[in-house]
Amino acid sequence: xxxxxxxxxxxxxxxxxxxxxxxxxxxxxxxxxxxxxxxxxxxxxxxxxxxxxxxxxxxxxxxxxxxxxxxxxxxxxxxxxxxxxxxxxxxxxxxxxxxxxxxxxx
Amino acid sequence: xxxxxxxxxxxxxxxxxxxxxxxxxxxxxxxxxxxxxxxxxxxxxxxxxxxxxxxxxxxxxxxxxxxxxxxxxxxxxxxxxxxxxxxxxxxxxxxxxxxxxxxxxxxxxxxxxxxxxxxxxxxxxxxxxxxxxxxxxxxxxxxxxxxxxxxxxxxxxxxxxxxxxxxxxxxxxxxxxxxxxxxxxxxxxxxxxxxxxxxxxxxxxxxxxxxxxxxxxxxxxxxxxxxxxxxxxxxxxxxxxxxxxxxxxxxxxxxxxxxxxxxxxxxxxxxxxxxxxxxxxxxxxxxxxxxxxxxxxxxxxxxxxxxxxxxxxxxxxxxxxxxxxxxxxxxxxxxxxxxxxxxxxxxxxxxxxxxxxxxxxxxxxxxxxxxxxxxxxxxxxxxxxxxxxxxxxxxxxxxxxxxxxxxxxxxxxxxxxxxxxxxxxxxxxxxxxxxxxxxxxxx
Numbered sequence: 093x094x095x096x097x098x099x100x101x102x103x104x105x106x107x108x109x110x111x112x113x114x115x116x117x118x119x120x121x122x123x124x125x126x127x128x129x130x131x132x133x134x135x136x137x138x139x140x141x142x143x144x145x146x147x148x149x150x151x152x153x154x155x156x157x158x159x160x161x162x163x164x165x166x167x168x169x170x171x172x173x174x175x176x177x178x179x180x181x182x183x184x185x186x187x188x189x190x191x192x193x194x195x196x197x198x
Numbered sequence: 199x200x201x202x203x204x205x206x207x208x209x210x211x212x213x214x215x216x217x218x219x220x221x222x223x224x225x226x227x228x229x230x231x232x233x234x235x236x237x238x239x240x241x242x243x244x245x246x247x248x249x250x251x252x253x254x255x256x257x258x259x260x261x262x263x264x265x266x267x268x269x270x271x272x273x274x275x276x277x278x279x280x281x282x283x284x285x286x287x288x289x290x291x292x293x294x295x296x297x298x299x300x301x302x303x304x305x306x307x308x309x310x311x312x313x314x315x316x317x318x319x320x321x322x323x324x325x326x327x328x329x330x331x332x333x334x335x336x337x338x339x340x341x342x343x344x345x346x347x348x349x350x351x352x353x354x355x356x357x358x359x360x361x362x363x364x365x366x367x368x369x370x371x372x373x374x375x376x377x378x379x380x381x382x383x384x385x386x387x388x389x390x391x392x393x394x395x396x397x398x399x400x401x402x403x404x405x406x407x408x409x410x411x412x413x414x415x416x417x418x419x420x421x422x423x424x425x426x427x428x429x430x431x432x433x434x435x436x437x438x439x440x441x442x443x444x445x446x447x448x449x450x451x452x453x454x455x456x457x458x459x460x461x462x463x464x465x466x467x468x469x470x471x472x473x474x475x476x477x478x479x480x481x482x483x484x485x486x487x488x489x490x491x492x493x494x495x496x497x498x499x500x501x502x503x504x505x506x507x508x509x510x511x512x513x514x515x516x517x518x519x520x521x522x523x524x525x526x527x528x529x530x531x532x533x534x535x536x537x538x539x540x541x542x543x544x545x546x547x548x549x550x551x552x553x554x555x556x557x558x559x560x561x562x563x564x565x566x567x568x569x570x571x572x573x574x575x576x577x578x579x580x581x582x583x584x585x586x587x588x589x590x591x592x593x594x595x596x597x598x599x600x601x602x603x604x605x606x607x608x609x610x611x612x613x614x615x616x617x618x619x620x621x622x623x624x625x626x627x628x629x630x631x632x633x634x635x636x637x638x639x640x641x
Contacts, residue, residue, distance in 0.1 A: 105333050106336055107333035107336060107608070108329075108333070110604070110608065111607055112603075113329045113332075114286070114329045114330065116283060116426055118424060119287075119290055119422075119423040121418045121420060122418070
């Protein structure tokens with residue numbers, strides 16, 4: 093999965109985004125130019141270096157409340173996948189579910 | 199304590215063969231790494247008891263709680279201290295002292311790693327220093343390899359210097375009753391002699407140059423801002439200082455290092471938790487205890503029992519006589535042989551099981567050499583060989599593998615063979631220096 097936080101990952105120093113890396117960068121002072129340069133250095137890198145591969149998914153049969161819980165835990169849109177052939181069917185977001193709940197009548 | 203009663207081993211097997219087979223199997227399993235080492239050692243320890251070599255009570259006698267207490271106490275203290283950001287501070291500060299010059303940074307990081315490894319355990323040290331190193335080498339746009347290579351060596355050489363620096367020293371000190379000061383006086387000088395070997399060795403054929411702009415980027419780091427919790431910093435520095443003084447005085451006031459470390463951990467937990475409400479306290483204390491590497495602790499427990507089981511059957515005594523036959527019962531020859539065998543063995547297998555086996559083996563030589571107090575040179579040889587030998591290959595010490603893990607994630611992997619081709623000769627050089635040291639100082 094690729095989202096805007098993947099781009100953020102590219103702009104941050106590698107030492108901070110790696111597993112067991114730095115937990116704080118409070119002492120690092122870089123200008124916007126430095127950050128721009130770092131992003132530019134990545135220009136020719138394949139997308140695979142920053143895409144997220146271990147994403148949580150839901151299937152068309154996942155109950156609504158469970159789906160909400162997954163969304164709540166991940167704070168991002170979640171892929172809906174066909175469990176038979178692992179094909180991507182679409183994406184579901186907070187807003188999709190929120191709108192449905194709001195428009196429902198008690 | 200040997201052979202007082204013949205244990206009643208399952209199916210009427212010969213205890214010596216049964217315990218010996220379990221022991222060899224334990225080593226083989228640890229070596230193949232198919233199963234986590236703590237799981238291996240615990241399983242084998244239980245089989246030692248279930249098989250009838252030891253009773254549970256006897257097995258507990260084999261566990262060195264002083265080693266476990268010292269390790270756990272220090273892990274707690276460092277686990278709490280690291281949240282203050284002081285280790286990042288030290289690394290950045292040292293890098294800026296040499297104007298972010300790539301060679302200068304290599305030397306200062308070697309020094310920082312060695313000093314921290316002497317005072318804390320090696321794994322913790324490299325876990326804290328390697329990420330900062332990668333941040334700096336990334337900014338300087340230089341290869342991280344020489345830095346990480348140097349840090350592996352620095353952590354093992356620094357760890358050699360003190361009682362608390364490396365698990366083999368903790369085990370030897372605890373089993374033989376050697377104090378913190380004994381280690382400092384006997385091993386620290388050798389560490390100081392060997393340490394400069396690293397930068398000298400790395401100068402060969404390696405160019406480390408960084409452009410001024412990149413160096414400026416490192417100079418722009420504000421190390422003071424790395425301190426994220428200055429209250430915690432003061433508390434933990436106070437406790438660390440107290441613990442170090444405690445270690446130095448321990449022998450004279452009749453206390454064991456484990457008590458000192460555990461008391462330090464308890465005081466630090468009080469200081470950091472006292473003002474908090476109960477639920478916050480449980481969360482923080484839980485987090486502190488999670489910092490203890492329980493895998494290492496349980497690996498130790500199982501291993502102590504397995505080795506004790508073998509020891510009670512008299513197998514190690516037999517081995518000790520074999521070794522003495524080979525060295526002709528000559529003390530200098532035995533010491534140098536222990537040094538070299540420990541070094542090569544520690545490069546190939548984890549030095550913890552090796553040292554756990556060697557301690558009772560060497561204790562069995564006391565009669566030949568005229569009493570336990572005559573064994574000192576042999577203990578220093580074992581400590582030097584097993585600590586420095588860890589440098590010989592990537593699997594030689596846990597810290598090496600941790601650094602290799604960081605290198606891998608940074609996209610500059612340290613491979614097993616290339617590392618060994620460079621590291622093994624350097625390790626042998628350090629053992630050669632140690633041989634002269636041991637010979638000149640003790641014989």
